[in-house]
Amino acid sequence: MIPRIKVAIVGASGYSGEELVRLLLQHPHVELAAVTSRQYAGQTLAQVFPRHGNDPFCRALRFSEPNVELLAKMAEVVFLALPHGVAAEFAAPLLNLGCQVIDLSADFRLKSAAVYQEFYGHEHPAPALLEQSVYGLPEWNRAALKNAALIASPGCYPTSILLPLMPLLKAGLIKSDGIIADSLSGVSGAGRKVERDYLFAECNESMRPYGIPKHRHLSEIEEQLSLAAGLPVIIQFSPHLIPVNRGILTTLYLTPEKASSEQIAQCYEKAYGQEPFVRLLEGKALPDTKNVTGTNMIEIAWRLDPRTGRLIVMSALDNITKGASGQAVQSMNILRGFPETAGLWISPTI
Amino acid sequence: MIPRIKVAIVGASGYSGEELVRLLLQHPHVELAAVTSRQYAGQTLAQVFPRHGNDPFCRALRFSEPNVELLAKMAEVVFLALPHGVAAEFAAPLLNLGCQVIDLSADFRLKSAAVYQEFYGHEHPAPALLEQSVYGLPEWNRAALKNAALIASPGCYPTSILLPLMPLLKAGLIKSDGIIADSLSGVSGAGRKVERDYLFAECNESMRPYGIPKHRHLSEIEEQLSLAAGLPVIIQFSPHLIPVNRGILTTLYLTPEKASSEQIAQCYEKAYGQEPFVRLLEGKALPDTKNVTGTNMIEIAWRLDPRTGRLIVMSALDNITKGASGQAVQSMNILRGFPETAGLWISPTI
Amino acid sequence: MIPRIKVAIVGASGYSGEELVRLLLQHPHVELAAVTSRQYAGQTLAQVFPRHGNDPFCRALRFSEPNVELLAKMAEVVFLALPHGVAAEFAAPLLNLGCQVIDLSADFRLKSAAVYQEFYGHEHPAPALLEQSVYGLPEWNRAALKNAALIASPGCYPTSILLPLMPLLKAGLIKSDGIIADSLSGVSGAGRKVERDYLFAECNESMRPYGIPKHRHLSEIEEQLSLAAGLPVIIQFSPHLIPVNRGILTTLYLTPEKASSEQIAQCYEKAYGQEPFVRLLEGKALPDTKNVTGTNMIEIAWRLDPRTGRLIVMSALDNITKGASGQAVQSMNILRGFPETAGLWISPTI
């Protein structure tokens, strides 16, 4: 019997915070010891999240003001579900007090404080920590995650782009230049931001690009791809807002490096054939976000186009689960030596 | 350690069949031994339901043609997720062969073959079984469910109406005449019927009543209410089709029998205060289908209107889970002596 | 050739304001002389409403700060699309300066300042004007609208309830007590309010009641019904929020006063058989909001239920058109002697 560890969520009232609550409540090796929210301090989880309204545990646990000392006393692992810039202010003291920190913001995903400033528009609040943070893409960083004090959980778009790209790039099956990633995101990707652009009647029956051509997630995607390729990689990335609650669909346009169908299939099979959260589609199947919603799964399919010579790779994931909180829990499982699928083997709904 | 029992699903390719698959796959005391589908016989669960595409179990289990003898050899409990009329043809031989049968169709919900014929438009295919079937509303029929050979799992609308009504009616807190139930259903309520009316572009951005004033579910609702009230109850029932995938929201208009707020609150608390799948809302909260989607929960709230003297009761549930497959699994848990929440304690998603 | 009159819209940046822009731009007898918005003053219509981005007129016309004197100089008819409380502050001076005012807020819909205060929570800002305002329900107030200086355009819910009820009540075919109105509204009904409750991911895949049992629109509905019935009428009204952009669907539960099907049919035919914007459905047809979206039409159908003795009447309209701006333009047409359908004969889209 694995003893339960105590964990806390700082900033638990947004979508990824609420998803962490969902996942950690049912996690067999975890006890949710504290949740914080400036806005909801004093209220119970059950009051703030009606979905959990008659869960006895959620009727007892109250949001508290975020207090670093108290958090460090109550929890061994602390998840930060905070805006970028704010997360870094909590990470440093929590680390000093001996906590393991899993940050879902962008604050520790980059190695370069200068690139951070270029893309996020403000100085990095804790550049000294950039060196030690581990990028929490479990399929590629498992070893490093086992001993991480600070995990930077990847962004939703980067996860949907990196997972299909990494095997091909590392195997040299595609050219590292000219990569295009065209992504579609559900509206929860914008967080619970109360802005006119995200009102129901502004999003429903609408499809629109945004953040073109220089979305913030580019910095993180390119850094990871450059590390994988061993040379600087610049990509084209175009996000679009689509009227669904959850999900990211990414279509990648790639130039194969004289790669045959067999080589590509073998490359993916080798990389992900045994991965519990990667579904390599077979036959005529193509990714569909409805098949991954609410789960920690990513679907990947690809087509070599004999007419153009291009390789088209498509992926689908849930931006809040595999793209955020599910992946963060997966990293925690690795960090703490739990079975990697613990609390994450979710049977998907229709 | 409770040993796993073997169960089968007949007609597993519709929405309630697929939901049974989801729930039974993660059920701790059950082994899914067989799934049948005329349309998909020979294909694996993974092929038909891409959501389950890389579950090793689902990659192995194949849909078979429905064969009563084989089913009886393979499974102790058989779920029928078939159209009305068809279900009855399977129930009788399966019972004869010693299976316990949980039927999700309307075939065994009524005690009267004549009322069945009036509402369903054809003669009852197995009237002899009507006597012995147990109506699978666990909150009210727990004792009978423990020894049932044949369970008739309630319809989605009836569940959303009966659960809020039964306590009030049995306690004599409302008049039994003049009851109005106004219900809204997501489109999955129509099943996977391939008809023009249920095409995306015909349902999206549409709100419409249908089946007014004599929807089939009336027969079942009224029989149960009459049993509870001890006298014939006739109600008004108006269903509407709403562009969401899942969920039923019911608003009930009732005439209180000199009932005070305290009496109503106590009545509900007594009836459901300890029920794991009923959430009595407090304070200003009102039901919202998004808070029950994917779960086996029903939300109930009520308001006494001093201006009109009426009692308004509102409920929300997921038509496929508490309104169909979840409730069927709940009945099986009771039937087989499993903890009633086994496999049904689902942490709800955003 | 009818000469064009000059009109202005005060508060043109919300949904009903934008709908007025749409309708008045294509109105054959109107010139849109001014639009005001504190938020967008200085910007062109084309800049604020991208839909009108390359209409030369919209590229020229700029939002101005609302200035009563200027408005009175520029326009003969002024539409107020402002929050309640604010609208009254504009109406009085505009009337004094000789404008005809069509107010889309709740400020002048009631005759009693006390009832206004009870339902809207603040003192009425211009009680002296209540007497002279004309309730802009064209099908019933045509004569009075011809000579109105101040028109109070009805609310969206009231329109969906009053139009189906008025003929029956006036003809004495239904009892005036015990009326229940169960209504479903699209999210634009909440206006362009930037609140968490109206974010896409909070509304999508959600169905929920609100404002139960005492929604503000009750005051207006009951006053009109009481006038029609000649005695005080109290009704039950339950609004629900549904994930569509536009539309209201209302289901009315009524007690017929020994009325036969023929009498009801004749009553509606007499009341609305010649009305351009009322569609009495025939045969098996039932209302569907998608059939009225974007138009000034209301659909009405009814069923006598022999089982319960009740009369069920259903209506569908577009909350922003017939429920707000379209009806306001219809009133203007009557007021100014234009053909009543001028600018409103909109061919509905799929």
Next chain:
Amino acid sequence: MIPRIKVAIVGASGYSGEELVRLLLQHPHVELAAVTSRQYAGQTLAQVFPRHGNDPFCRALRFSEPNVELLAKMAEVVFLALPHGVAAEFAAPLLNLGCQVIDLSADFRLKSAAVYQEFYGHEHPAPALLEQSVYGLPEWNRAALKNAALIASPGCYPTSILLPLMPLLKAGLIKSDGIIADSLSGVSGAGRKVERDYLFAECNESMRPYGIPKHRHLSEIEEQLSLAAGLPVIIQFSPHLIPVNRGILTTLYLTPEKASSEQIAQCYEKAYGQEPFVRLLEGKALPDTKNVTGTNMIEIAWRLDPRTGRLIVMSALDNITKGASGQAVQSMNILRGFPETAGLWISPTI
């Protein structure tokens, strides 16, 4: 006063047929003389399309069986809104009988019967007509359309791709190879096909690619681009299905030929600055399908990416209007010498 010409619609019960009805009913220079539908023959327009339920004209006009001789007697211009393959069977005899034919299917869009067979999987039914048909992209084929007997109205995807591409390609501002078109379509794009894939609950909360890498529309897009470029052009085209009713959003990835921002801006301004149905977005604005829904407008915006050197061009249109029936009416206006915007100057709804 322009006299009205008589027109007919063959196959008027699908989405583009219904949209033709909407547009032609309000067209100032047209009289809708006949509509045909095998399925609905004998029923009135009002019965089949409840939206038009109380339009006196639609209550009188009945669908007829498609009879070429009768059509030719009743109409000067015949719109064919039929499946590919079927359309060609009507075009030939109608042309022989002196009608002008505007075909919305794929049957006459290509010059090569061989390419047709490659992409549509059956022999071309009337190859002799391919020569004389005129591709109905008004912005580029105005002169030819004036004297066309047979107009092939473009597909929805091709329109969304060709209009933004043609000016750049003709001006030599982009390379003709390596073009990528990533497109998102609403579900009405699949027509009123009653298939499981297009059921509400299969499309809602889903985003998915399909037809990759060789969608049928490629044939038409590439033929037009090759004509424009003066050399064979092969492109990458990836369509996706998105849960909205109407709209196509296309993102184009292009390689500029040493083109500056000024040159691109001038190129578009020169091509489309005076076009009534092309909206060139300015400043930070990006296309949004909700701004074109229900109208004949296409929105175009572009960004030069200094990081990648690529040119990103984005377009939004309504697949049923500018992408089908609206454009067909626009072609008819040119053909018959009507003002090009007649019946198409639609004020867009929220």
